[in-house]
Amino acid sequence: MTVVTSSRTIRGSLRAPFRGLPASVGLCCLWICIVGVIGVTARWMSPFDYLAQNPLSRFAWPFASASHLLGSDYLGRDVLSNVLVATQTTLMIALVGSVVCALIGTTLGLLAAHFGGWVDNVLMGFADAMASVPFIIIALGVLAMFGSSPLLFVFLVGFQNWERYARLTRGLVISAREEGYAEAARIVGVPAKRIYFRHMLPNIAGPLIVQFTVNFPEIILLESGLSFLGLGIQPPATSLGLMVADGRTYLAIAWWIAAFPGVVIVLTTLSISLLGDYLRDRFDARLR
Amino acid sequence: MVGFILARTFRAILVLIFTVTLVFIVLRLSGDPAQQMLSDSTSPEALAAFNAKWGLDRSIFEQYLFYVANALRGDFGISFADGREVFTVVSERIPKTFALTVPAFILSLLIGIPAGIIAAMHRESAVDKGVMAGAVLGYSIPNFLLGLVFIFAFAVWLRVLPSSGSSTWRHAILPVATFALYNAAAVARFMRSTLIDVLGQPYIAAARADGVPNIEIILRHALPNAAIPMVTTLGFVAGGLLGGAVLVEPVFAWPGLGTGFVNATSTGDLPVAQAMVLLFTAFMVVINLTVDVLYVVLNPKIRKQ
Amino acid sequence: MTAPLLRARDLTKAYHHKTGVFARPTSQLAADSISFDLMARERIGIVGESGSGKSTLGRLLLGLTSPTRGTVCFEGVDHDDRSSQDWIAFRKRTSLVQQNPLAALNPQMTIGEQVAEGLLVHRAASKAAAQERTAAMLERVGLSSAMMTRFPHQMSGGQRQRVVIARALILDPKLVVFDEAVSALDVSVQAQVVALLRSLWQERDLAYVFITHDLRIVRHLVDRIAVMYLGRVIETGDIRAVYEQPRHPYTRALLASVPTIDPSIRNIEPPIKGELDPDKVSQGCAFRSRCPFAIDRCTIETPLLRAFGAQRAACHRSEEFAGPMKPQAAAPPRKELA
Numbered sequence: 001m002t003v004v005t006s007s008r009t010i011r012g013s014l015r016a017p018f019r020g021l022p023a024s025v026g027l028c029c030l031w032i033c034i035v036g037v038i039g040v041t042a043r044w045m046s047p048f049d050y051l052a053q054n055p056l057s058r059f060a061w062p063f064a065s066a067s068h069l070l071g072s073d074y075l076g077r078d079v080l081s082n083v084l085v086a087t088q089t090t091l092m093i094a095l096v097g098s099v100v101c102a103l104i105g106t107t108l109g110l111l112a113a114h115f116g117g118w119v120d121n122v123l124m125g126f127a128d129a130m131a132s133v134p135f136i137i138i139a140l141g142v143l144a145m146f147g148s149s150p151l152l153f154v155f156l157v158g159f160q161n162w163e164r165y166a167r168l169t170r171g172l173v174i175s176a177r178e179e180g181y182a183e184a185a186r187i188v189g190v191p192a193k194r195i196y197f198r199h200m201l202p203n204i205a206g207p208l209i210v211q212f213t214v215n216f217p218e219i220i221l222l223e224s225g226l227s228f229l230g231l232g233i234q235p236p237a238t239s240l241g242l243m244v245a246d247g248r249t250y251l252a253i254a255w256w257i258a259a260f261p262g263v264v265i266v267l268t269t270l271s272i273s274l275l276g277d278y279l280r281d282r283f284d285a286r287l288r
Numbered sequence: 289m290v291g292f293i294l295a296r297t298f299r300a301i302l303v304l305i306f307t308v309t310l311v312f313i314v315l316r317l318s319g320d321p322a323q324q325m326l327s328d329s330t331s332p333e334a335l336a337a338f339n340a341k342w343g344l345d346r347s348i349f350e351q352y353l354f355y356v357a358n359a360l361r362g363d364f365g366i367s368f369a370d371g372r373e374v375f376t377v378v379s380e381r382i383p384k385t386f387a388l389t390v391p392a393f394i395l396s397l398l399i400g401i402p403a404g405i406i407a408a409m410h411r412e413s414a415v416d417k418g419v420m421a422g423a424v425l426g427y428s429i430p431n432f433l434l435g436l437v438f439i440f441a442f443a444v445w446l447r448v449l450p451s452s453g454s455s456t457w458r459h460a461i462l463p464v465a466t467f468a469l470y471n472a473a474a475v476a477r478f479m480r481s482t483l484i485d486v487l488g489q490p491y492i493a494a495a496r497a498d499g500v501p502n503i504e505i506i507l508r509h510a511l512p513n514a515a516i517p518m519v520t521t522l523g524f525v526a527g528g529l530l531g532g533a534v535l536v537e538p539v540f541a542w543p544g545l546g547t548g549f550v551n552a553t554s555t556g557d558l559p560v561a562q563a564m565v566l567l568f569t570a571f572m573v574v575i576n577l578t579v580d581v582l583y584v585v586l587n588p589k590i591r592k593q
Numbered sequence: 594m595t596a597p598l599l600r601a602r603d604l605t606k607a608y609h610h611k612t613g614v615f616a617r618p619t620s621q622l623a624a625d626s627i628s629f630d631l632m633a634r635e636r637i638g639i640v641g642e643s644g645s646g647k648s649t650l651g652r653l654l655l656g657l658t659s660p661t662r663g664t665v666c667f668e669g670v671d672h673d674d675r676s677s678q679d680w681i682a683f684r685k686r687t688s689l690v691q692q693n694p695l696a697a698l699n700p701q702m703t704i705g706e707q708v709a710e711g712l713l714v715h716r717a718a719s720k721a722a723a724q725e726r727t728a729a730m731l732e733r734v735g736l737s738s739a740m741m742t743r744f745p746h747q748m749s750g751g752q753r754q755r756v757v758i759a760r761a762l763i764l765d766p767k768l769v770v771f772d773e774a775v776s777a778l779d780v781s782v783q784a785q786v787v788a789l790l791r792s793l794w795q796e797r798d799l800a801y802v803f804i805t806h807d808l809r810i811v812r813h814l815v816d817r818i819a820v821m822y823l824g825r826v827i828e829t830g831d832i833r834a835v836y837e838q839p840r841h842p843y844t845r846a847l848l849a850s851v852p853t854i855d856p857s858i859r860n861i862e863p864p865i866k867g868e869l870d871p872d873k874v875s876q877g878c879a880f881r882s883r884c885p886f887a888i889d890r891c892t893i894e895t896p897l898l899r900a901f902g903a904q905r906a907a908c909h910r911s912e913e914f915a916g917p918m919k920p921q922a923a924a925p926p927r928k929e930l931a
Contacts, residue, residue: 129303134531137568144553144561180697188711189684202701221430225535228432229550252444262433270428
């Protein structure tokens with residue numbers, strides 16, 4: 001019943017989502033939009049090639065000159081350009097990782113619910129086992145054994161917390177199956193695939209979207225953490241975590257190299273988390 | 289109750305076996321063990337001895353048994369980095385990590401629990417808002433970044449504390465503070481929501497109606513009931529500390545398990561890395577088992593059965 | 594004699610449940626050796642308290658759950674022998690109307706989409722034709738075709754139930770199971786829906802199984818009735834015969850408890866006490882612990898269905914309930930409901 005009453009308004013509330021939007025959530029949306037635009041246009045927006053070195057203007061202070069708005073680093077590279085490109089990289093990885101995670105988790109959860117029995121036991125046992133160890137430990141182990149490559153890295157961060165999607169989907173599908181509408185569709189003779197995707201998915205989409213907003217910042221944090229440790233994105237590519245690691249050495253003389261990418265990480269994860277909390281309150285009271 | 293604990297212990301062992309198996313499979317999948325586990329300058333005799341020890345000339349199933357047997361004995365081979373036994377390399381790092389995580393754990397409880405209680409008792413007060421804001425920030429600031437902020441503030445700017453190393457107790461202050469602050473926010477938030485839940489229960493209203501003083505309601509009625517869900521949270525916090533060690537220790541160049549694990553990963557020191565995975569898993573399994581047992585012991589509903 | 598539309602033989606469904614890790618699983622029969630035939634255009638009512646297994650029976654008939662023992666045969670094809678193609682054909686020719694119309698409708702799909710879906714998934718009509726037939730069907734059940742674009746939560750309970758009925762009948766099925774189809778509705782709305790069902794039956798080649806706990810409603814809707822108690826049919830037969838002269842004390846008690854506004858009708862039957870107790874059915878009559886007429890024989894020997902004219906009852910003392918229960922109950926169905 002909860003599924004029915006809580007999510008039946010998705011279509012309705014998407015039509016008028018901004019009614020009574022708190023100011024803080026509005027700011028979050030604004031920042032997310034900015035970051036989204038950066039994610040698409042970073043290469044064109046950046047004033048310099050992010051790798052271009054300029055020995056004559058090393059350690060330029062931020063806000064001091066018009067050319068290097070956010071200062072420059074120990075090789076004279078423009079920090080602003082680097083932050084823009086790094087934001088793009090981090091966002092791309094988090095986006096692909098989140099989608100991978102949602103697909104893997106939802107699919108496995110659906111399989112567990114559909115087949116039940118030993119398939120369910122094996123999948124959920126695997127989920128329990130993985131959830132009982134901090135994912136970064138697993139990630140380090142995998143990176144140690146396979147070495148870091150961009151493709152592996154994206155899929156690896158996508159595996160973080162897949163089990164949450166799986167558990168969520170499994171539970172939602174099982175309870176949705178008990179709902180009369182799924183059985184009614186079965187009686188009409190609607191094929192199972194159509195029941196799952198046409199009938200159930202719109203009804204369980206709300207909680208899954210909320211889960212996406214919870215997962216996305218966590219993947220940003222994981223990506224930043226691993227890149228910070230030098231195990232993720234490798235130069236010459238750059239990411240926010242890698243920039244922080246880079247600037248760490250020069251904390252005493254040029255704090256801005258690490259500070260700006262750090263601020264972007266915090267603001268982005270903060271905005272998405274707050275927006276997610278807000279959506280959760282709007283969509284689904286059961287997850288609180 | 290005994291049955292429950294036995295079932296949980298069995299499950300814990302199952303997770304361990306599962307992890308060992310998984311590590312074994314992944315190791316075998318990722319390449320030739322002799323090439324992975326030995327450095328390039330190994331003599332043919334050493335190679336033969338290695339193959340015999342891990343049963344590499346036998347069937348894959350026997351290899352697995354050899355692997356499990358060696359893992360049980362704590363024998364994970366020789367570290368590439370300095371040629372010492374992996375067991376020694378890893379075990380000398382354990383006390384270093386505990387030296388950070390145990391004080392941080394206690395500290396985060398000492399800060400988080402009272403803050404959570406005050407926040408729950410005085411909703412919408414400054415403490416409440418601070419706890420909630422801290423908790424939200426805690427989700428959003430990566431712990432390594434918080435560590436860097438501390439280094440910048442106390443080591444670079446104020447110059448009152450050392451930024452890295454582990455030679456004196458003063459070196460431990462910043463990493464412990466990073467861990468503690470990070471987790472205190474989470475503890476406070478959980479404490480707050482749990483206590484608010486409990487305070488909303490009918491038996492609290494009944495006690496209020498009977499004229500039981502507020503302080504007594506909190507201490508005698510609410511907290512014992514809030515303790516049960518809090519135990520589960522403490523498991524999360526302990527797990528978060530271990531996972532966080534991987535990121536926070538390297539920031540402060542603290543020579544614990546986390547730094548060791550990261551170094552092993554970045555240098556491809558597989559013998560150490562696989563031992564680390566198993567060790568961290570074992571820690572987590574023990575923590576989760578402890579939480580499960582505590583949960584039963586604290587919960588009179590289950591205890592009586 | 595023509596072959597029956599639906600034939601159930603010895604239908605039995607056991608549910609197993611475990612009470613603890615080391616406890617032996619106990620099993621409970623939700624349906625116990627049920628057999629009956631349903632001809633085309635015939636209407637049968639299944640009556641019982643909640644927990645009597647009547648909903649399980651409905652699900653067994655439609656193949657939504659598989660029996661522990663026994664067979665269901667629809668239009669000459671056994672459920673066990675159906676290929677997945679046969680099942681699709683079966684789904685097209687049968688339908689179910691569920692108890693709670695709000696739960697039975699998908700909150701995320703419009704009324705039109707849901708009613709038309711059967712036509713589309715069975716390719717029984719083109720998109721445009723489906724649209725037209727849906728509109729016609731909605732109007733037939735007393736709704737406006739403008740409601741096609743509405744969502745379930747924008748309708749009243751009675752309107753929703755009409756939508757569910759429209760969806761169940763859009764493929765012109767030969768058999769429909771109504772599972773407590775009007776129980777969730779207000780009494781005034783109930784009467785309207787009952788009238789709708791009667792007129793729909795009149796104009797269609799439709800047989801149905803009407804499952805309910807409400808004896809007041811069922812007499813207006815069916816030709817035959819089967820009374821269930823703890824998974825067993827304890828009395829069955831022509832609706833008028835059973836209502837005039839119930840041969841089982843349980844049926845008598847149920848009929849006596851039907852509320853009436855006529856003060857001249859006295860409740861002459863001793864009331865039954867207690868609730869359904871599934872643990873006491875291993876031997877003897879399942880009803881004996883609540884039966885005011887129980888004798889020693891009832892604890893030893895399980896009564897079987899025995900024929901009494903147009904009806905059959907499973908009670909050792911059926912002969913003693915020879916006279917009509919109360920004169921007023923023999924009256925034909927009252928007209929104001931129909």
